[in-house]
Amino acid sequence: MNTRLIRIGNxxxxxxxxxxxxxxxxxxxxxxxxxxxxxxxxxxxxxxRQGWDERFQHATTQNQVPESELLEGFPDEAFEDAEWQW
Incomplete structure (x- = not known):
C-alpha cells in the first residue's frame, strides 16, 4: 500500500x-x-497490568515460579472477614 506525505503545519x-x-x-x-x-x-x-495474566500463566506452566510462592503473604480469609474500624 502506497500513500503520499502531506504537509501538516511545519x-x-x-x-x-x-x-x-x-x-x-x-x-x-x-x-x-x-x-x-x-x-x-x-x-x-x-x-x-495488561498481559499480566498471560505472563503469570506462562510462568506457572513453565515451573518458573511455583503458584504457592506467588500467593505467599496475601491475606487469608480471616483477614478479609475481620471487622475494620475507621
Missing amino acids: SLGIVLPKKLLQQYRLTGEVNLQPTPEGVLLTPVTKFC
Whole structure:
C-alpha cells in the first residue's frame, strides 16, 4: 500500500485508511518506533497490568515460579472477614 506525505503545519504526515486503523486497532495515541526496515506504528496501551495474566500463566506452566510462592503473604480469609474500624 502506497500513500503520499502531506504537509501538516511545519511537519509532514500521512493519512491512514480507516480499514487499516480498524484492523490494527489504532485510535487516539500511537507509538512510533524506528526500526531498520522503517517506522513501526503500534497502539499505546493504557493498562499498566495488561498481559499480566498471560505472563503469570506462562510462568506457572513453565515451573518458573511455583503458584504457592506467588500467593505467599496475601491475606487469608480471616483477614478479609475481620471487622475494620475507621
